[in-house]
Amino acid sequence: MATTTHDMETWVDVDWAKFDPWRIQPLRHHVQDHPLMQMDALLALAQRLDAAGSVRTHSDSAKAGTPFNSAPELFPNGTNPVETLRNLARAQAWMSLLNIQKDPLYRTLVRGVLDELQPEIDDCDPGMSYRGGWIFVTSPNAVTPYHFDAEHNFILQVQGRKRVYVWAHDDVEVASEQARDLFHLNHERYLLRWRDAFRERAQVIDLQPGQGAYMPSTSPHMVENGDGPSVTVSFTYYTDATREKSRLHAGHGALRKLGLQPSPIGQSGLSDALGTLLLKLRGDYRDKAAHARDAYAEEAA
Numbered sequence: 313m314a315t316t317t318h319d320m321e322t323w324v325d326v327d328w329a330k331f332d333p334w335r336i337q338p339l340r341h342h343v344q345d346h347p348l349m350q351m352d353a354l355l356a357l358a359q360r361l362d363a364a365g366s367v368r369t370h371s372d373s374a375k376a377g378t379p380f381n382s383a384p385e386l387f388p389n390g391t392n393p394v395e396t397l398r399n400l401a402r403a404q405a406w407m408s409l410l411n412i413q414k415d416p417l418y419r420t421l422v423r424g425v426l427d428e429l430q431p432e433i434d435d436c437d438p439g440m441s442y443r444g445g446w447i448f449v450t451s452p453n454a455v456t457p458y459h460f461d462a463e464h465n466f467i468l469q470v471q472g473r474k475r476v477y478v479w480a481h482d483d484v485e486v487a488s489e490q491a492r493d494l495f496h497l498n499h500e501r502y503l504l505r506w507r508d509a510f511r512e513r514a515q516v517i518d519l520q521p522g523q524g525a526y527m528p529s530t531s532p533h534m535v536e537n538g539d540g541p542s543v544t545v546s547f548t549y550y551t552d553a554t555r556e557k558s559r560l561h562a563g564h565g566a567l568r569k570l571g572l573q574p575s576p577i578g579q580s581g582l583s584d585a586l587g588t589l590l591l592k593l594r595g596d597y598r599d600k601a602a603h604a605r606d607a608y609a610e611e612a613a
Contacts, residue, residue, distance in 0.1 A: 563587020
């Protein structure tokens with residue numbers, strides 16, 4: 313692990329000699345010391361993002377197998393975001409402050425962390441773009457349902473403790489090729505179904521303040537919060553490789569909509585080419601990164 317310290321103005325310590333953009337990796341960080349990660353700043357951010365409609369929340373009744381996309385409707389949190397955060401220990405809630413890079417103040421945080429990481433990342437995974445930030449606040453024992461995301465993700469623990477279960481980005485035993493194709497085509501996750509036996513295949517990472525992990529794009533994960541309130545921040549981005557992978561999966565998803573059963577991406581040039589052609593003919597597919605376009609994204613496009 314790198315020995316660079318916060319005093320040297322490094323927010324995230326990564327062992328770059330061992331870094332692989334497609335491999336899960338624990339790490340350490342100092343983001344919990346940042347002024348914007350303190351409670352008064354977070355409360356003000358929650359108020360601004362609530363007004364902008366940029367908060368996602370549900371109650372702690374959601375479980376590992378709850379469909380991630382439907383959790384807010386299945387288990388609504390009736391308390392507003394500011395009060396949820398202010399009384400997090402008793403709120404019985406899970407909440408995400410979305411796209412914090414859209415907030416001018418927190419854009420500086422996203423810029424500061426990812427600008428620091430980008431030179432090393434560009435050496436092995438070029439094309440960083442559509443950079444984003446997300447803050448997760450969770451009540452004791454709340455669960456983040458099993459799901460995956462399109463972006464590469466540096467997840468950093470700021471307050472409290474949690475256990476992260478994460479699976480390899482290409483583990484088709486826990487997330488089928490068909491589930492991945494559908495996700496990249498239209499952002500649906502309903503084919504991603506939880507089984508408790510998956511725990512045996514997971515890489516388990518216990519996080520406390522100052523600890524974190526790197527999770528590649530489409531690495532399935534599920535999170536169990538500890539017995540106290542938790543604050544976590546994620547810094548995410550796309551690269552040339554994630555966009556290409558998303559395009560191939562989406563093309564295969566379009567083929568499946570026609571009743572075809574394409575080979576896994578990268579295994580058949582014909583399937584990959586047909587899928588790409590079908591996307592162009594459909595005209596309704598947008599590169600996954602396009603869904604993340606915002607005022608900050610243009611800086612790293």
